[in-house]
Structures are given as structure tokens and as C-alpha cells.
Amino acid sequence: MISQSSVLNLSWEQRRKLTGLLFITPTVAFVAIFFIVPLLMTIVMSFHDWPLFGERAFIGLENYQELGSDRQYLKSLDFTFRYTALVTPPIFLLGFILASLVRHNIRFIGIFRTIFFLPVVIGLGVSSLLWVWMLDDRIGVFNKILLDLNIVPKAQLFLGRPNTAMNVIILSVVWKTVGFTMILLLAGLQAIPDELYESAEVDGAGYFRKLLYITLPLMRRTIALALILSVIGSVLAFDQFYIMTRGGPRNSTISIVYWIFNNSFTYFKMGYGSAMSIVLLGILVALTGAQFYVLRERY
Amino acid sequence: MAAPSLHKALPSQSGLTQQDIRMLRRRALLALRYIILIVLALLFLFPIAWSFLNSIKLPAEALAVPPTYLPSQVSLENYEELTTYGKIGVAQHIYNSTVVAIITVLGSIVLSTLGGYGFARFNFPGKNLLFIMVLSTLMIPFQSILIPLFVMIVQVDLHNTLLGLALVYITFQLPFGIFLMRNSFLAVPLEIEESALLDGCSSLSVLYRLMLRLVLPGIVTVAIYAFINSWNEFLAALIFMTDQDNFTLPVFLTTIRYGIWGEVDWGALQAGVIVSIIPSLGIFLLLQRYYMDGLMGGAVKN
Numbered sequence: 001m002i003s004q005s006s007v008l009n010l011s012w013e014q015r016r017k018l019t020g021l022l023f024i025t026p027t028v029a030f031v032a033i034f035f036i037v038p039l040l041m042t043i044v045m046s047f048h049d050w051p052l053f054g055e056r057a058f059i060g061l062e063n064y065q066e067l068g069s070d071r072q073y074l075k076s077l078d079f080t081f082r083y084t085a086l087v088t089p090p091i092f093l094l095g096f097i098l099a100s101l102v103r104h105n106i107r108f109i110g111i112f113r114t115i116f117f118l119p120v121v122i123g124l125g126v127s128s129l130l131w132v133w134m135l136d137d138r139i140g141v142f143n144k145i146l147l148d149l150n151i152v153p154k155a156q157l158f159l160g161r162p163n164t165a166m167n168v169i170i171l172s173v174v175w176k177t178v179g180f181t182m183i184l185l186l187a188g189l190q191a192i193p194d195e196l197y198e199s200a201e202v203d204g205a206g207y208f209r210k211l212l213y214i215t216l217p218l219m220r221r222t223i224a225l226a227l228i229l230s231v232i233g234s235v236l237a238f239d240q241f242y243i244m245t246r247g248g249p250r251n252s253t254i255s256i257v258y259w260i261f262n263n264s265f266t267y268f269k270m271g272y273g274s275a276m277s278i279v280l281l282g283i284l285v286a287l288t289g290a291q292f293y294v295l296r297e298r299y
Numbered sequence: 300m301a302a303p304s305l306h307k308a309l310p311s312q313s314g315l316t317q318q319d320i321r322m323l324r325r326r327a328l329l330a331l332r333y334i335i336l337i338v339l340a341l342l343f344l345f346p347i348a349w350s351f352l353n354s355i356k357l358p359a360e361a362l363a364v365p366p367t368y369l370p371s372q373v374s375l376e377n378y379e380e381l382t383t384y385g386k387i388g389v390a391q392h393i394y395n396s397t398v399v400a401i402i403t404v405l406g407s408i409v410l411s412t413l414g415g416y417g418f419a420r421f422n423f424p425g426k427n428l429l430f431i432m433v434l435s436t437l438m439i440p441f442q443s444i445l446i447p448l449f450v451m452i453v454q455v456d457l458h459n460t461l462l463g464l465a466l467v468y469i470t471f472q473l474p475f476g477i478f479l480m481r482n483s484f485l486a487v488p489l490e491i492e493e494s495a496l497l498d499g500c501s502s503l504s505v506l507y508r509l510m511l512r513l514v515l516p517g518i519v520t521v522a523i524y525a526f527i528n529s530w531n532e533f534l535a536a537l538i539f540m541t542d543q544d545n546f547t548l549p550v551f552l553t554t555i556r557y558g559i560w561g562e563v564d565w566g567a568l569q570a571g572v573i574v575s576i577i578p579s580l581g582i583f584l585l586l587q588r589y590y591m592d593g594l595m596g597g598a599v600k601n
């Protein structure tokens with residue numbers, strides 16, 4: 001704190017300025033130390049050969065050059081984008097259906113909204129532990145049900161083959177995250193005045209025409225926001241692959257973040273991991289930029 | 300809302316008026332909506348219910364191949380096994396997660412409140428620039444700065460400590476927290492504060508005695524998010540905690556999933572899943588309104 005006498009010499013205006021600065025100092029310091037400094041360090045480290053211990057060496061663009069010949073890295077990029085492309089539509093469609101179903105304030109609707117949202121509050125790591133067990137070939141409930149209903153002749157190794165692994169992980173992530181999209185879209189739906197639908201009904205418009213000419217156009221921005229947030233989450237996916245498949249089978253489910261994690265914290269090639277982080281950051285900034293662009297009118 | 304009926308009820312051949320038909324149709328649609336909702340709700344609840352059912356089976360039954368649908372006997376043995384799992388047992392990990400969560404909540408509240416108040420109510424040089432700096436960190440996913448964070452935390456010897464992990468979590472919460480608290484303070488009418496300031500109260504006591512109560516909903520929202528995010532976080536906890544004694548709950552549960560000598564204790568794992576779900580679920584259910592406020596006020600505007 002500043003001593004009483006020096007404060008007394010300042011005008012009220014100056015004192016307010018100083019107080020304001022003091023209020024924000026801890027916060028800004030935190031953000032600077034834990035966000036800005038690491039961000040700059042990521043850039044610096046990406047130009048270095050940077051093992052956890054031992055000599056660091058400046059190597060210019062070598063890490064970035066290595067990216068081009070790192071087959072697993074390219075595979076991970078491809079996998080992450082494919083995963084994102086596959087997981088986004090079901091999250092969005094189911095989110096939209098759920099939002100439409102819980103839109104009106106009919107009796108008990110709050111309970112349904114809460115139930116659909118519940119998995120969002122559970123950690124992705126824990127939900128992955130729950131799903132990997134349900135998907136197990138010997139002890140899992142899915143195989144039990146499928147076998148009992150004679151849908152499959154023998155137990156399936158859902159996580160043992162690249163295609164089915166992708167599908168069941170998508171199923172688990174949809175369960176875990178769709179409630180979030182539902183709530184976003186619900187807010188958008190409820191912002192549309194009922195009168196619009198009523199007058200459309202008077203004109204004889206059916207469900208699909210109302211959807212096409214009222215709901216979708218008016219929810220453009222909400223939809224874009226829901227899609228972008230969902231895409232960002234998918235590009236950053238890690239927990240589900242680390243826990244459910246350990247990147248397998250045959251390294252087919254290693255996402256970008258997973259590959260950064262392996263390089264940086266298993267092989268301790270931190271400079272190389274930083275170069276990959278910078279690329280990831282670029283992708284994310286572009287996506288967030290798109291998000292701000294979509295939301296620009298509001299602010 | 301019901302659409303106003305424009306056509307007057309006309310008698311139809313079946314004896315039902317058109318209004319009757321419309322009402323029946325509406326009822327049938329409503330019933331259909333409820334049926335779909337109930338089926339979906341059951342599907343959504345199924346994983347959690349299934350996990351719970353298995354956690355209260357006898358350990359041997361929880362490991363049965365093929366699995367049984369309902370427990371033949373209710374037992375808490377899986378939970379008991381969890382308390383002695385590995386060499387440490389679950390209590391230590393619950394403690395770790397709780398300590399990290401408490402530090403994260405307190406740190407996030409204090410820093411977000413101070414910062415939010417400063418940005419909302421004071422003018423000083425560089426204010427806009429600093430606020431933009433804070434907000435722009437919302438664009439940086441923490442996954443992309445974990446490497447330098449790890450290097451820094453190792454350098455100050457805070458890796459493998461609960462405090463180190465909590466500091467990282469507080470940072471992840473700050474942009475959202477400051478943004479939310481700034482909006483909360485902006486929503487309070489200026490006059491309330493001015494009279495107190497004219498009476499000679501210091502800014503800090505105005506904040507403490509007057510404003511805190513008015514922005515309490517915002518503080519609760521910040522606290523809920525700090526708790527749930529810290530309690531659930533996996534990747535940073537996995538990286539920063541290298542010593543098993545310091546594992547948070549999710550990281551500890553992952554060690555069960557990979558088992559001891561290849562044997563996975565699925566019963567204990569499900570008991571652990573239930574234990575780690577309960578706090579976030581409980582807080583969400585109790586304080587749902589504040590959670591949703593955060594979603595609308597913060598996450599959406601991120």
C-alpha cells in the first residue's frame with residue numbers, strides 16, 4: 001500500500017486512477033505471467049531444440065521443417081479434422097432436435113432440460129472412463145445388449161478397429177456435449193417472437209416451411225456460434241483418445257493435442273512440441289476470429 | 300402459446316367440431332412429445348445409472364463376463380476397495396482434487412472481483428489496452444501453452460504441487476471471470492456507489508461493504524465454473540502431477556483403468572466414477588440458475 005501522506009497530495013481524480021490500477025494489478029499480472037509470457041515462450045521455444053534438461057540450442061526453422069516430414073503429425077492433423085467433421089453434425093442435429101423438444105414451457109420441461117444437460121457437467125475424462133467400460137468387449141453393457149437381442153453374433157471390439165473406434169467415441173462425445181449445444185440453440189429459439197410463427201400458420205405454413213423461412217434465418221448467428229464452439233472443442237480433443245484408445249488401434253486415434261502431448265511430455269522434445277502448438281494456435285485463432293466475425297453486430 | 304383460432308367451430312360429419320379435432324390433435328402431439336422426451340431422457344441417464352448400479356454390485360459380480368443387468372445384492376465393497384486402491388487409496392486423491400479446487404475457486408473469485416471492479420469503475424491510462432489483453436487470452440486455448448507453463452512451473456519448483464496446478468487453473472478461469480465480474484459491476488447503478496464515496500468511504504471498503512452483496516450472483520457463477528472446471532480437468536493435471544501421491548481424482552481413476560498387472564478393477568473404477576461425478580453434479584443441480592447465467596453471460600460472449 002502507498003503511504004498516507006503521498007496519497008493525500010494527490011487530487012481525487014489521480015487517486016481514483018491509482019486505485020483503479022491497484023485493483024487490476026494482481027489480475028493483469030496473473031494473465032501476463034501465465035498467459036502472455038508462455039505465449040511468447042512458445043514462439044521462442046519453437047525455434048529451439050529444447051529438451052527438458054540439458055543443452056538448448058537455437059535451430060531456426062528446423063522444427064517447422066520437421067513437421068512436413070513427420071508422418072504421424074500429418075496423420076494426426078488429418079485425424080483431428082476428420083474427427084471434427086464427423087462429430088460436429090450429430091452434435092448439432094441432436095442439439096437442435098433437443099432444443100426444439102424442450103423449447104416450450106410445458107409441464108416438467110425443466111426436468112428434461114436438466115437431464116439432457118447433466119453430462120456436460122461431468123468431466124470428459126471421467127465420462128471417457130465410463131464409456132470405455134460400457135464399450136468393453138467382455139464386460140461392457142453394449143455388447144451384452146447387442147448379444148441378448150441377437151443383433152451381433154459375437155462380442156464386438158468396438159475400440160479395437162479404427163472405424164468403429166471413431167464411431168463409438170463420437171457417440172460418447174455426443175452424449176457428453178450435446179446439452180451445451182442444446183442450451184445455446186434453445187436461447188436462440190426462444191428469442192424468436194411467437195407472433196412470427198402464428199402469422200406464418202395463418203398463411204398456412206407447415207413445420208418445414210416455418211423452419212426454413214423463420215427459424216433457420218433468424219438463428220443464423222446462434223447456429224454459427226454453436227458450430228464454431230463445437231468445432232473448437234473437437235480440434236482440441238485429447239481426453240477421450242488418451243483414455244479410451246490410448247491413440248490406438250495402430251496409432252489411428254492420435255489427435256493433434258495428443259501428438260503434442262507425446263512429443264513434449266513423453267519424448268520431452270519441447271521445442272518441437274512448441275512448433276506444433278504454434279500451428280494449433282494458428283488454427284484456433286482463425287476459428288475464434290471467425291466466431292468474433294459472426295458475432296460482430298452485437299458488440 | 301395457442302394460436303388464436305380464426306375459424307369458428309363448424310360441425311363436421313363425425314359430430315366432432317373442428318375445434319374438437321384441433322384440440323385432440325394438439326393433445327396427441329403433446330403426448331408424443333412427452334413420449335419422445337421420456338425415451339431420450341432415459342437414454343441420457345442410462346450411462347450414469349448403469350455406472351451407479353455396477354458400483355453397488357459385489358466386486359465379483361461387477362467383474363462378471365457377461366455382465367449382469369441388475370445387482371443380485373447391494374454392496375459397498377467396490378467403494379471400500381477404492382479406499383485402499385493402489386498404495387494410497389482414493390481419499391488422498393479426493394483431498395488433492397478438493398484442495399486444488401478450493402484454491403482455484405478462492406483465487407478466481409478474488410482476482411476476478413478485483414479486476415472486474417477495476418475495469419468496470421475506474422479510468423486509468425492503458426485501461427482499454429489492458430482489458431483487450433485480458434480478453435484476447437480467451438482466444439488462446441490452454442492446450443497450446445502447456446509446454447512453457449510446464450517449463451516455468453518446473454523452474455520455480457511448483458510442479459507436482461497442488462498449488463502449482465491451482466495457479467494454472469486460476470489463470471484459465473481469469474479471462475471468463477474478469478469479463479463476467481466486469482459486467483456484474485457495470486450492471487450496478489453508479490449512484491449507489493457515489494454516495495458512499497462522497498461519505499468518505501475508501502474504494503476498498505465500498506467494494507467490500509457495499510458492492511460485494513450486489514454482485515454476489517456473479518461471484519457465485521465464477522465460483523461454480525472454477526470449481527467444476529478444476530474438479531474435472533484432466534490434461535494439465537496429467538502433465539503437472541508426476542508423483543502418484545499428488546494425482547487428482549480423474550488422473551488417479553485413469554490409473555485404475557489401466558489396471559495393476561493388466562487386471563482392471565472395473566467395479567472400483569465405477570465407484571470412482573460415481574465419486575467424482577457427485578460434487579460437480581450436486582453443485583450444478585443446486586445452483587443451476589447461476590451456472591446458466593454464466594453460460595449465457597460468459598461462454599456465449601467469449
